[in-house]
Amino acid sequence: MSARTMRTIGALAAGALLLSGCGGGDGGDAAGSGGDWTIPSSDPEASITVVGHLDPVAEDMDDVVAAFEEEHPSVDVTYQQVPFDDLNSVLDSRITSKSGDPDVFWVDQPRVSALATRGYLEDLTDQFGDLTDGLQEATVENSSYDGKLWSLPIANSTQVLYYNKTLLEQAGLTPPSTDPDERITWQQLKEDAAAAKAAGATYGLLFGQPNRYYQLEPLPVSAGGGIGAEGEGNLTPAVVDEGWVDAMTYYGSLYADGVSPRGITAEQTDATFLEGGTAYMVQGNWLVPQLADSDVDWGAALNPVWEGGEPVTPNGSWSVGMNPFSQNKEAAAIFMKWLAVDGESGYATNRSFSELPANTAGLESYLTSDAFTGSEAGQQAAEVVELESTTTGVGRVATVGYVEFEDIMGRAFSDIANGSDPAAALESAQSQLETAWAQYQ
Template sequence: MKLPSLPRPARAGTRLVVGAIAAALLVTGCGSGSDASGGAQRQPAGLTTADGLKDPDTPVTITYAGAAYSADDIKPVLAAFHKEHPNITVDYQAVPFDQFNSVLSTRLSRRDSTLDLFDVDMPRTDAYQARGWLTDLSKAFPDMAGKVDKTSLDAATSDGKLVAMPFQTSSQLLYYNKALLKKAGVPFPSAKPADRLTWETVTADAKKTQQAGAKWGLLFDQVNRYYQLQPLAESLGGGSGAGGTGNLTPALENAGWEKAMTWYGSLYKDKISPRGVPVAQTPDLFASGQVAFFPGGPWWATQFTAEAKLDFGVTAYPYFEGGKAVTPTGGWSLGLNPASKHAVASEIFMKYMALDNGGFAQHMSSLAVPPSSTAGTAAFYNQKVFKDPRMDGAVELTKYELANTATLRARTAGYVEFEDTLSKTFDDISNGASPASALSSATSTINQAWAKYR
């Protein structure tokens, strides 16, 4: 199964096919209109309220560009939708996450009306809104409170307007290899949030496992992704990395960020973590028994439980001593292209995907992350994978983190440039760059990129 980006690229098996689709999408989007970036927000013709939605009398095809799910994974959802709404066909075009922003930029900035719906990575909501790529859905869906979790609703709201339809969220766990810990004499962590480990303890225990024969002591799932590494600085009071008016002032050069990144760099300097492992391959190292501690999402549970000889457990995402518990969150929403010529049909699908009877979750046999829909979460937590004894405590932990420690990424119109710069910064730090110098360089780069938004 291709896993949702939070954020991650497509797995190798689907990359060539999906890459070809992405290329075709880019070509499709090059033909019309002018750059709409920064323009006044436009509304597609025919937008109506959810209560007044009616299926079209004649066949309509809507185009949906997505990065959250592969074409195969979303098939059951589309099949169920097509059966219930026979006059609406959804043409789903899957795009790898790493190419997705480029595809959207090409098509949406040129007011390409052949694209109706697209996935919105939640922290990019403000950035897309600033570019005029999103439709104001406030009047179409006026009563969202209580229908989706509060964090997802906040992430889909910009300037007080609902500009996207949230359909999934996320959280994190700390996986640990029981065999490696047992060999090193390290006690198994508790799965209770109150017993959350500190990163200092994890580091010390990781070293012990290596001394006892483990190849690697600790490896982050998303080694250079802001999604997973932001909580390190947040735990130490460093904040999101963005501040000031509109969150358009870099805030990376502070004690929290420098201490967090110094610790992160030390993992590679001390050879607790391996250098040069691509993001797509990190879970494979844990699944093969080479890693003692692996901070990662519940979406890896299926892969890990499929390894019959892999004896592992889960515990809460750690925090720094003296700091606070912070966990990553956020997933995907659906955006409606203001240039869409099929607004009503698109609205019907948005409502079906996110809200109707719990949304998409009811149709997928395997759910990698919780749906945003409060009515759909039961489908996620009742999955067979969570009945595996090795996943004991995962459901309770995920519920706890989403309710208490989940922290959204920085909200800023310049998020795209911010995230891209930080990915390079994390790579530099893991490869031995001075954290203070790397953060200073990132600050300069982001400041230059953000000048156009101020």
């Protein structure tokens, strides 16, 4: 019987990170060392602690851990869930304590450079550098910084425009297309979502991750703006150009006009769409298996494009990193290798609703699973996922200041959704970023 425990950790600190300067937390000496440990050929007797944002039951992390422990019975894993929005502050507090807890943690790929610079990640280059051939190249790049591998990719992502066929038929609307030449515009989507709501839908349009940069980056970029930063090291904030203002004015209008609902969090959006009262939802590929098991009569289309702009989708996802102060690095490495590299990826194969696997063999199996092949809608989704992930993906801004960027922009997006003037909110965010990034200049 496994001794692992699974519990939700509340936020240990609020607000901005405690660190100031690139070597913050006094972890800088550990970063870059690579250590003198190896990935052992046989399992040690060890216990490791793993921190991630996924729910142990609802998102199958208990199944992932159980499968690992069945194959590696001498390594006991304690998995602890931390809400996504609290992950920065929790890791900041626990890693800088130098206790070695947690041993392994989930790393949002755009944060790799910031976490590595702060000394929060063990350099994995020597141990894993020759084991990444079976992983998608883009995910390895997203997990690297300054020529070194700092985390091990377990997932990638793209976005799909899902729609409720019953609600569209009720409103007399033509479903959006999977044909790149007939991709729906954001402007048309707002009109159609409003019409669906007027015809009886509870909600017109949901974003899977409202007020988060990952979800909203395609809007300003497709509208002709930039990714949000420029210059050396992407440390000059750039969120006040015409494309950003236009895109965020549009975003705010969705809420002001009642097309999109306020008050529904990212943790609630999937369940909301699955209830059947929402006409459209922009969400990741991970929604497909849930829809396949639901009673919703659904379809899938390409992500919208800004009128007159180029199509853009977000990519990147999660990696796993190792605490440089871990006292169980060899056992931690065995777990990480099993999650990402072994077979078709232990992480992907033991979850029902996983992201796109970074493991190439796992990706092939993922897109040929019943969820994607068992219905017309699933086949539409597979077509969209393949096209978007190979042709329209734009990575989130790569900078050592990403953690501050994500936090500051998230607050600006929330203010805009709640009625603040978009231009003023972006000007304020620009000023906050300039102050926060002064430490890196």
